[in-house]
């Protein structure tokens with residue numbers, strides 16, 4: 001009797017140790033940064049951006065070709081958004097300034113605001129809006145079907161919500177910033193809220209990591 | 215009818231209303247917006263130096279905006295949304311921050327473009343009492 005009890009105890013201890021070790025193993029594997037050196041980075045095998053066509057604020061189409069060969073920071077918003085959108089654009093302006101020390105980004109970096117409110121945001125209105133934050137920022141939008149070709153593949157959600165009783169509405173939207181690489185790799189998704197020093201550090205680390213890895 | 219019964223409502227209507235008791239407004243500002251902006255946002259720190267809870271139930275602007283709403287930006291699973299609020303409640307001794315990414319005054323349809331440095335009077339209403347403060351238009355928090 002006593003010896004069966006003892007072997008049962010030993011078995012129990014063994015099972016517990018094994019479960020603990022397996023737990024650690026799986027926790028490591030499923031950690032958000034699994035395999036990626038920087039939080040928010042999609043690595044290895046980042047998915048590639050597929051083709052899309054938006055109407056650029058400069059009057060020309062803004063397509064995946066506009067992003068090829070560049071490090072692009074994408075943000076989705078709209079001009080009737082006085083809180084989150086200007087805050088994010090100001091953060092992006094500061095981030096770009098901090099990245100002046102990352103030569104690759106300083107030479108080939110760009111910021112693109114995509115409006116998820118094409119009913120009110122004409123390309124002309126967008127030009128004035130982003131130009132106010134930084135003359136180099138790009139902006140674009142498109143009617144819902146062409147807009148969905150981009151937002152759908154990036155998992156950007158946006159919904160019109162009435163404000164009060166009148167015609168006015170707001171657009172609930174994903175406030176993430178996306179980093180697209182020169183080969184159209186979807187390198188990272190940074191979730192809001194955003195802080196420029198953190199954002200610049202992560203982007204710098206990602207670019208460094210890609211240059212160091214074959 | 216006695217003349218005083220006519221005079222009393224007139225007296226009440228004519229004279230300055232009481233200020234929101236204990237309300238101190240600091241670091242007020244309106245974020246500068248691109249020309250043609252149809253909506254702007256106002257921020258401030260609201261401190262209650264009084265003995266009872268302050269309830270701000272409306273914000274008014276005469277001549278600068280069509281109307282003003284109280285809003286809160288909420289972030290949920292990476293999505294940002296703005297939710298209208300009926301009131302702002304400030305317990306005695308507390309400070310309520312209206313700041314980017316959270317509570318804000320939603321300033322709808324500016325009557326004209328507001329240049330950097332412009333000072334916009336806004337009226338906070340607490341029931342019958344009102345407090346007016348100037349909100350300077352600025353690129354960043356003061």
Ligand SMILES: [Cu+2]
Pocket residue numbers: 082083285286296318319320
């Ligand atoms: Cu709002």
